Amino acid sequence: MSEENNVRLYYNPNGDDITISKYNDFLRRKDKDAIADFIYNRLYSRYIKPFEFDDYMYKEMYKNGFSMMASFCLLIETLQSFKYGWGDSNRRSGQLFQDFFKDNSDFGDLKNRGSDIYKHIRCGILHQGESTGGWEISRKDKELLEDKTIDAVRFGKILEKSLLEYKTLLESEAWDSEIWDNFRTKMRRIIANTQE
Template structure:
């Protein structure tokens, strides 16, 4: 049974795409997958909400780390993943050192209790910075926009690497896991 990896590509064609080592097409599939699932819905929807944006942002972070590492899943490494993500990010540098708090109070709060915890709040007032650690406020729109830049930077780095590089091997491994889950 074939499953859509994006609206323009199904799991059925993955082996052929992988065998052809078509970096450009694989990057296009990844871009479509992330754009359709995570980024575009919040650009076109007038009813968007910061809470939902941050829930999706947490999914993007874990998905992107899994893609970069070639992991099947991120079980058990939550705090470490978020600390590493923010410490290596070029677009979310204001969150360096906040990974453990973010993981516990944003990611786990939203995904397990359907609320932020620890006094953290999510806003979309453009007069606010992306994060204010003192008042524990995160600007959801700015955060998701920077996260999209982070993803695009990753794709640009992939584009420059040889298909047989370790980074490409990890990406292929992760997509293989995704396709295997389709079966």
């Protein structure tokens, strides 16, 4: 077995490595459930789980709405890239945000604010180290959006639901559907990136 096939893509909650070789085995068997579970857990563990640690000291001293929103913005781009089959989102990230919020009715008040979220939250945090345009981030777990204040806790809960819906879609759609073709295209790029 080549060294590339042993690159870990994820380890599941049981501690088992999901390597490129294991993923390719899932593909050969057309095991939609295993692949959907793999991608859900890979994305959940990287972008959402770190902020769900239930410890008083952590919540009071370390948990931060800005780092939460930075992580959540990365997940939005990643998730939309999987849905579209894009190898990367270079120069197209703004469109991904607009489409994401238009397509996810659970985000309600943010439906037509994708470009604002992209510009003032995603780009503000990632490039300036702060939100811009008068936008603020809270962690009160109340309203998702109040004026220009986004609640990171509420946002994360809704985003987790979107991720779970993607997993369910993969499980239910036909193997040769567009959603699966796009998924496989994105995964080919991820695997190629481990070998460059």
